[in-house]
Amino acid sequence: MSALPVFVDVDTGVDDAMALVYLFASEEAEVVGIASSAGNVAVQQVCQNNLALLDLCSVDVPVSKGSASPLTAPLRTAEDTHGPEGMGYAQLPATARGLTEYDAAQAWVRAAQEHPGELIGVATGPLTNLALALRSEPALPRLLRRLVIMGGAFDYRGNTTPVAEWNISVDPEAAAEVFEAWGSGTASGLPIVLGLNLTENIAMMPELMGRLAAEAGSSTRPMSAQDPRGTRSSASNPLIAVLEDAMRFYFEYHFAHNEGYLAHLHDPLAAAVALDPDLVECRRTTVDVELTGTLTRGMTIADWSNLWAREPNALVGVDVDPAAFFDRFIARVGAFAKSSLGEQA
Known part of the structure; x- marks a missing residue:
């Protein structure tokens, strides 16, 4: 069976990076384009992260720069969660790769027109x-075959607020426009929406990272909450080392x-x-986004009982087997790291 064309819109981001690697590691996926979105860090840093990841993984995918700011609101970023460059403690290699001449919005349209009825979109x-x-x-x-939104x-x-998730909260107006577009009854299918x-x-968890390193055939030191903050990975596989350094910052934030x-x-779940x-x-169900509430701006509301009497515009995820x-994830990414990058000399 031929690979599925996948277009990814990311604000890379520790877990966005993990999602990209998962897609690169999946034989049934052909990533045909990456849109860089301002979010976890500024858009230029997102572009650099995406380009460097392609170098690290020896993958060729066009990367397009997106809008530097939300539709109407000022940009907020999340370096406290993802690190000053978005990748935690990981240091990605310098890259000479360049961006496309067209922007991320054009990249979405081009990909959909080149793969009508086939393209799978992923927005994280x-x-x-x-x-x-x-x-x-x-x-x-x-034009899209499927859309998955984290x-x-x-x-x-x-x-981000007591009621709002980060991605929606950064640009609620954009989210509202997207949900409205899929509520007209003319879409090929409803977007799958994966909320918190x-x-x-x-x-x-650290034991799962240990399983990933073992699957990649990489030596490494087990990660622990007792480790000094900022402890760097000892993994012999370069991709595993980057993922461990990125995830450690994420672990420390949650801790x-x-x-x-x-x-x-x-984001890897969305992928x-x-x-x-x-x-x-x-x-x-029907999903809408609160835009004006003093305390509830960015809140996503699902009309489970169809009280609005509007067309459904989403398939909201309600259950998963972790x-x-x-x-x-471990089988795919581990095998990819092992076969593509092997051991450091």
Whole structure:
């Protein structure tokens, strides 16, 4: 079976990087484009992270620069969560790769037009680029085969405000435009939306990182909450070393916020579901985004009881098997690291 064309919009970002590596490691996926979104860090840093990851993984994919700011609000970034360059403690190699001459919104449209009815879109950052793409090509919902969005929190607490999730909160207007576009009844299929209520079940822990290193055939020192902050990876495999250094910062952030020495892999779950929607159970509903509430701006609301009497515009993830996800993630990324990068000399 031929590989599925996949277009990814990311604000890389520790877990975005893990999602990209998962897609590179999946034989059924052909990543045909990467859109860089301002979010976890500024858009130029996101571009550099994406280009450097391609070098590290020896993969060739066009990378396009997205909007430097949300549609209307000033940009907020999350260096406290992802590190000053977005990759935790990891130091990515310098790269001479360049960006496309066209921007990320154009990249969305080009990819959809080149693969009509076949393209799978994955959005793991703010939805600014996708909203701009929809403004230039309103037929985009009909052109995509599938869209997976990591964003929102449904009947669940937020991680940016008490009710709002990060990606939606950074650009609520863009998210509202995207959900509206898929609510017209003309889309080829409803987007799969994975909120915090689902993705926080996907908790990466030191023992799982140890399994990943073993799968890659890499020697490494086990990660522990007792390690001094900023301890660098001893992994012999260069990709595993980068992932461990990135994840350690993420672990420390969650530990400092009393969530345990772990990290939620929000974005890799979206990547996995893009290739296999059966990994999650979803409910069909209508989703909208609060734009004006003093306390609730950026909140995602699902009309489970159809009180709005509007067309459904989303399949909201409500259940997932974390063990099944991690078995697949570790097998794929471990084999990819082993075969593509091997041991350092």
